[in-house]
Amino acid sequence: MPTGELFWAFLVAITLLTITPGVDTLLVIRNTTRTDLQAGCVTSLGICSGLFLHAALSAVGISLILVQTAWAFTLLKWAGACYLIWLGLSSLRLASRRSPARPVMSDAVTQSPGRWRDFREGLLSNLFNPKAALFYMALLPQFVDPQGHVLSQSLLLAGVHFVLAMLWQCAVAAAVSRSRHWNAPPWVARMMHGITGGIFVGIGAKVAMTQA
Template sequence: MENFYLFILMCIFFVILPGPDIAIATKNTITAGKVGGLKTALGICCALLIHTSAAILGLSAIIVKSALLFSVLKYVGAVYLIYLGVKTLWSLKKKKEETASVEMNTKNKFKSTSYFKQGFLTNLLNPKVAILFLTFFPQFVSSGSNTFLPFLIMGATYTLLTAVWSILYVYLINYINAFMKKPKTQNIIEGITGTILIGFGMKLFLEKSHN
């Protein structure tokens, strides 16, 4: 493996770059607090470990090279992001109709069990992660060398950096939660994140299929 420190630096830029993972982590931290955000981050990291395993086994390369498989994964991911966005906006509409705040809090706690799944599926169904692993990782492997160990190290490093950033981000959002927990602020942010999720889904859906 070559230029490991450069790899780490590049990973940091990729990790902090706004995307579907950040959008869903923001939404869930706002709606369920620190616990919801951390569950989402755990789901994202578990999905990254699967992407790492797929890259090591060569499955990601097959997906990237197959126009059909890539398109299927792309559209499934796009539909899921749109679904999350619509669900967020719909829950915002329903929230405005709620009259009992205690009942609302009870429902939010009950729904917290799905936050891990949302983070997991948002990352797992994003074909751009597979592309990142298959195009970015090889740049740091010596020509002709075995890719198993380098890919394992890079995948674990990327996942660790994602975990660290996600935890810091969740705690930051939670720290300023006093402001964000104001009903008007929360409604505005949930509306924005719901729209962003739909936007990411539409962008993914409308992108040209990989050839």
């Protein structure tokens, strides 16, 4: 367990990071708009599940090796960039539809594949994000007591991040879902898909052009 001072410092830092808009928040908004509140929450679950892997890799030093190995970091960077661009193009395709199909909420069989898709998109978005690996490699060691068990402390801090991020992202999803009940015209949803799609493509291009 990190010392009291280390833990509270981590809590402040991770809270500020969590509420700062980024790719994770954008993906939750995108999937909530595409389907419903549950889709946004499941997407958040996928995103937050990836935090534990980043924490474990950071604890055993693999993240450091990844950052110091140019070809491995470049490979991760390009994988993340391609995935973000793919998400963006998917949103732009939804924006181009004149009448976006709405899922049948009562059909559990229809919904279950979509829930796995939402979880998978969130998880892959987090795992392919080189900034997440860099963040956990750089930040977590600052709040871990070197005299204690490093892996357990890292996973504990990732658990704190998991709870905070789930609460925040699900709150964002709830706000977006509530706005969908205001009977907005269909072009509003298409505009949202177009905006998020363009942002995803832009972020993916920026990641691809960023020097390692």
